[in-house]
Amino acid sequence: MFKLKESFEPWKLREALLVGIVSVVFGVVYVAVTYLSVFLATLISFTGLGLLVYEPIYGVWFMASTFIAYFIRKPGAAIMAEVLAAFLEVLMGNVFGPLVLLSAALQGLGAELVFLAYDYKNYSLKVMILASLASGLVSFGLGFFISGFTLLSFGLILVMLAIRLISSAFFAGYLSYFLAVRLEKTGLTKGYGHRAS
Amino acid sequence: MSSLNPGAKFLSILITAIVLSLSYRTKTNIIVAIAALVLTLTYRGLNYRRLILILGPFVLTAFGFFMTALLFADESANFTGTYGKSEFNVNSMATAWLLSTRIMAFGCLAILFTLTTEPEAFFRSLRQQFKLSSKFAFGLLASYHFLPTIRGEYFMVRAAARVRGVRVWPLSPRLIIPILVRAFRRADNLAMAMESRGFNPLAPRGQAITVPLRVRDALFMLFPVLAVI
Incomplete structure (x- = not known):
């Protein structure tokens, strides 16, 4: 398996707080987007394509995870961000309830493995997109168990998978990276996990 | 419901949901959904406005699943009806019911937890029973x-x-x-x-309010059994 070349500092309190607060921010954004799509989905649900409306925004789910990982460059950041976001999600009321905790942990693990493969050193746009794709793939795999995708036609599943991956790459990959770089320029983020490079 | 240990309740509901996600039976989904809804309604401090606000999107999502499964199910036999220009069959009807009742079951389980749990008590329980740092x-x-x-x-x-x-x-x-x-x-x-203010995560600390783990929590751990029936 992978072997980390250096040891990492334990989590600081401000980092734990940052994860929580950033998760809340993305949670609020996610709810805003969800209401929009529930509305859209209902409008077109008679065509049977209602399920597809959720796919384009699926990537917003993973944003907190990659965004946090960019700033807190240590093992567990991506998983922790997803799991803490899931706890908050459960309290705010999510369709899947306590089950999101499980899916969040596994999705976070997907992204985590990508960052681990780069030894927590490379946070370029490419790696961020890879991490988001890993989250997207895991979440889609879970869909087979949780949402019973096995019972749907193969063609529809392929279309859903394609849209979900594009959405993951765009939101959790590109947009998270873009936001992270913009924030870094403000100078506010000094001292968050960045090791001298 | 409110007197249950939030952590134990969370775990019990999580297990029920996992069992449900591995089973493919419409009847089970309905039983769990109704049981969860009834338990939620027995909670005295229930906020009906929140219940409707949360339940609304669930119903819409379940309906979306229903229509999707009806028209795009992975089977093709015995045509029995038409919907617009497309035809659907008995199998896809069953699939549609299966998937949409499943979403409703998840939704009701989620409500059961969210609406009957004090967030503060939940965090306390996570720290006391589940040793979250x-x-x-x-x-x-x-x-x-x-x-x-x-x-x-x-x-x-x-x-x-x-x-x-x-x-x-x-x-x-x-x-x-x-x-x-x-x-x-x-x-x-x-x-x-x-x-x-002297917060030190490593220092030993007492608990201002303890969240007890009682016999009734062990009883509620039997809730997942419903999903197996």
Whole structure:
């Protein structure tokens, strides 16, 4: 398996707080987007394509995870961000309830493995997109168990998978990276996990 | 429901949901959904407005699943009816019911937890029974309390953009960056505030309020059995 070349500092309190607060921010954004799509989905649900409306925004789910990982460059950041976001999600009321905790942990693990493969050193746009794709793939795999995708036609599943991956790459990959770089320029983020490079 | 240990309740509901996600029986889904809904309704401090606000999207999602499964199910035999131009069959009808009742079951389980649990008690239980480190437990609790503030900020920034005639969509960087900037400041300030008041995650600490684990929690752990029937 992978072997980390250096040891990492334990989590600081401000980092734990940052994860929580950033998760809340993305949670609020996610709810805003969800209401929009529930509305859209209902409008077109008679065509049977209602399920597809959720796919384009699926990537917003993973944003907190990659965004946090960019700033807190240590093992567990991506998983922790997803799991803490899931706890908050459960309290705010999510369709899947306590089950999101499980899916969040596994999705976070997907992204985590990508960052681990780069030894927590490379946070370029490419790696961020890879991490988001890993989250997207895991979440889609879970869909087979949780949402019973096995019972749907193969063609529809392929279309859903394609849209979900594009959405993951765009939101959790590109947009998270873009936001992270913009924030870094403000100078506010000094001292968050960045090791001298 | 409110007197149950939140952590144990969470675990029990999680197990039920996992069992459900591995089973493919419409009847089981319905039994679990109704049981969860009934248990929720017996909760005395129930907030009906929240119940409807949360239940609404669930029903719509379940309906979306129903239609999708009806028209795009993975089977092709015995045509029995038409819907618009497309035809559906008995199998896809069954699939549609299966998937949509399943979503409803998940939804009712979620409501059962969300509406009958005090967030504070839940975090306390996570720390006391599940040994979540106090750094993360209090971090979560603090962030949870900022939810209304952050939501307010979001709408404020959006309104500010609109006043200036700037077109924004829910995820515009123009909206999110100011909020994220505040998030970073807030995390810093909070950490400083907590540490200056002597918060030390490593020091041994007592509990102001203990969340007990009682016999009734063990009984509620039997709830997943419903899903197996």
